[in-house]
Structures are given as C-alpha cells and as structure tokens.
Amino acid sequence: MRKLILLTVIAATVFTSCSSRRGTTGGNRSTKRPDKVITDERLVKVYSTNGYVERFKAIAVEEMNRSGIPASITLAQGMLESANGNSALAREANNHFGIKCHGGWMGKTVAMDDDAPGECFRFYNSAEESYKDHTEFLKRQRYAFLFELDRNDYKGWAYGLKKAGYATNPKYPELLIGLIERYGLDRYDRGETVIAKAQREERIQDQIEAKESQPMVQKQAEPTKAPLAMKIYEVIAGDTLYSISRKFGLTVDEIKILNSLQGGDLKPGQLLLVSK
Numbered sequence: 023m024r025k026l027i028l029l030t031v032i033a034a035t036v037f038t039s040c041s042s043r044r045g046t047t048g049g050n051r052s053t054k055r056p057d058k059v060i061t062d063e064r065l066v067k068v069y070s071t072n073g074y075v076e077r078f079k080a081i082a083v084e085e086m087n088r089s090g091i092p093a094s095i096t097l098a099q100g101m102l103e104s105a106n107g108n109s110a111l112a113r114e115a116n117n118h119f120g121i122k123c124h125g126g127w128m129g130k131t132v133a134m135d136d137d138a139p140g141e142c143f144r145f146y147n148s149a150e151e152s153y154k155d156h157t158e159f160l161k162r163q164r165y166a167f168l169f170e171l172d173r174n175d176y177k178g179w180a181y182g183l184k185k186a187g188y189a190t191n192p193k194y195p196e197l198l199i200g201l202i203e204r205y206g207l208d209r210y211d212r213g214e215t216v217i218a219k220a221q222r223e224e225r226i227q228d229q230i231e232a233k234e235s236q237p238m239v240q241k242q243a244e245p246t247k248a249p250l251a252m253k254i255y256e257v258i259a260g261d262t263l264y265s266i267s268r269k270f271g272l273t274v275d276e277i278k279i280l281n282s283l284q285g286g287d288l289k290p291g292q293l294l295l296v297s298k
Contacts, residue, residue, distance in 0.1 A: 074106040075205060078118075081153045083210050089157045090173040090214075090222050094207035095180065096156065098198045105280040105295060107149070110134065116146040119156045126236070161230050169226045172219070174211035176202050191254050193293060257292040270296040 069077065075097060082093040082100075103120045104112035111117045115132040123131050123142035130145035146152045160168070164186050171178045180195040180202075191197070202208055214222070255266060263274045263286050277283070280295045288294075 069107040071101065071106050071205060074101055075207065077107070078149065078153065079210055081150050083212075085153055085157045086173055086211070089161070089226060090169050090171075090219075091157060091160065092173055092176045092179055092208075093210040093212075094176045094202045095183075095198065096153065097207050097210070098176075098180075098201040099156070100153070101201055102197055102295065108279050111143060112149070115143060116149045116152050117143055118149055118152045119159070121152075121155065121159055161226060162233055163230060166227065166230050169230075170223055172213060173222075174208070174213045176208055176211060193254070197254075197293065253296045255294045255296045257288045257290055257294060259290050261288055261290075262286070263288065266294065266296065272296060 078097060078100060079093065082096040085091060085096055086093040100107070100118040103109075104118040107113075107118065111120060111132075111134055115134075117132075120136075121144050122136075123144055127144055130147075131142050132145045133140045134143055135141065136143075144152075144155065146155065165183075165188075168179055168182045168186070171182065177195075177199060180198040183189065183198075184192075184194045188194070253270070255270070257266075263277055263283075266272075267274050267277055272280075274286075277294065277296065
C-alpha cells in the first residue's frame with residue numbers, strides 16, 4: 023500500500039512539473055523581465071529649430087520683460103550657440119550660451135574642450151537658469167549702452183553685441199538677424215511706453231553700477247576676450263558635408279543637427295556652425 027501511495031505522489035509531481043514547463047514556454051508567454059530597462063530619463067532629447075523655439079520662448083519673453091533684451095535676440099543666441107540645445111555643453115551642463123567661468127562665477131562648473139582643452143564653463147541646474155544668467159552676464163558696463171535701445175530693436179542689439187565684443191565672429195550680427203527673420207522670432211518682441219522704457223533703463227543702470235562697485239578681485243576676473251569663440255566655416259566651391267565633417271572631426275549628422283539642415287545641398291558662401 024505504501025508503494026502504491028509513493029508511486030502516485032511521484033507521478034503527480036512529474037505531471038505538475040511538465041504542465042508548469044509547458045505553461046511558461048508555450049506561446050511566448052514568459053514572465054521573465056529583461057536584465058536592463060532603458061527608461062525615458064536616459065533618452066536624449068534632440069531639438070529641431072522650431073522645437074527649440076517652442077520650448078524656450080516663454081523664458082526668453084520673461085527675461086525680455088525683466089531686462090529689456092529682445093526675446094528674439096536671446097532665442098537666436100541660444101539657438102546659435104547651443105546648436106538648438108543639442109550641443110554637449112547644453113545637454114550636460116544646461117549651458118545654452120557658452121558662458122565660461124570667468125566674471126566672478128561662484129557656482130558649479132564643468133570642464134570641456136573649446137579654445138583650449140579642459141576649459142571651465144558654467145554649469146546650471148536647468149536651462150532656465152542659463153537663460154537668467156545670460157541676462158545677468160550682459161548687465162555690465164561693456165554692454166550698458168545696449169539697454170538704452172528699444173526692446174524690439176533686434177538689429178540694434180545684434181550689431182551692438184558685436185561692437186561690445188560678445189563674439190569674435192565678424193558675421194555674428196548677420197547670423198543672429200538671419201535666424202530671427204528666417205524663423206520670425208521678432209513676433210515675441212514687444213515695445214514699451216516711453217515711461218516704462220525710462221524706468222527700465224534706470225533700473226538696469228543701477229544694477230550695472232552696483233556690479234561695478236564690487237571688490238576688485240571679482241572685477242579683475244572679467245574676460246578680456248569674447249565669452250564665446252564660435253567656430254564658423256564658410257562653404258567654398260567643391261565642399262560637401264562629408265568633406266567638412268572630416269575637416270572638423272564631426273559626423274555628417276552632427277553638422278546637420280548643428281545647422282538645422284534637412285538635405286545635403288551646400289552653396290558657396292554659406293556659413294556653417296562647426297563647433298559642438
């Protein structure tokens with residue numbers, strides 16, 4: 023009797039085990055989880071030009087209302103200097119304006135290659151912080167005359183930034199104006215009344231003078247050259263995206279993203295951003 027019971031138990035166990043295996047292997051119904059799960063937090067957001075404008079137009083307008091810098095100028099600078107938010111500096115440090123650590127910067131920093139290996143750039147916790155610091159960066163004596171312009175005078179600001187030495191590229195104003203007019207960024211600019219303009223100018227001038235009265239240690243940290251030396255290449259006859267990519271150590275796709283190019287056609291005299 024004991025043998026009969028033992029055989030019955032063994033048979034039941036074998037049957038159960040076989041049924042279990044059939045249930046887990048048949049019909050691709052395995053419940054095993056993958057070893058690694060890629061979450062949305064690890065995906066890299068790639069902005070198109072229009073996508074970049076939509077994402078940052080609100081903060082650009084906010085900074086215009088706070089300081090008088092045309093929203094179109096701020097957006098165009100961000101687009102140009104961060105490759106529509108796709109540059110390594112923008113992705114890894116939320117730095118959309120290529121501002122380095124000089125000027126008495128006491129915040130977080132990140133080291134990246136630019137004019138020299140391992141240069142010190144400002145690190146921000148968010149892109150919005152970068153936009154706000156861009157405004158503060160311009161609140162200094164070398165740019166003071168710009169705040170006397172109307173806040174919808176984007177052409178005056180574009181040429182004024184070059185005059186003040188913001189960028190070393192001689193065609194910097196044309197690059198900004200070209201972006202503004204191509205994408206209609208001036209639709210975010212707003213004029214202001216005479217009284218409002220006078221009040222804003224006085225407020226900004228007081229803030230600039232307050233900076234000038236800071237200790238000499240910080241004043242000596244002011245840059246003696248442009249805060250950003252963009253690498254711009256002028257296309258010549260016979261150039262292709264591939265030949266240019268080889269020349270500057272980029273991929274064809276990187277050049278397309280940096281310059282919002284859809285196709286591969288180039289024209290002599292065309293300007294391309296070739297720095298990440």
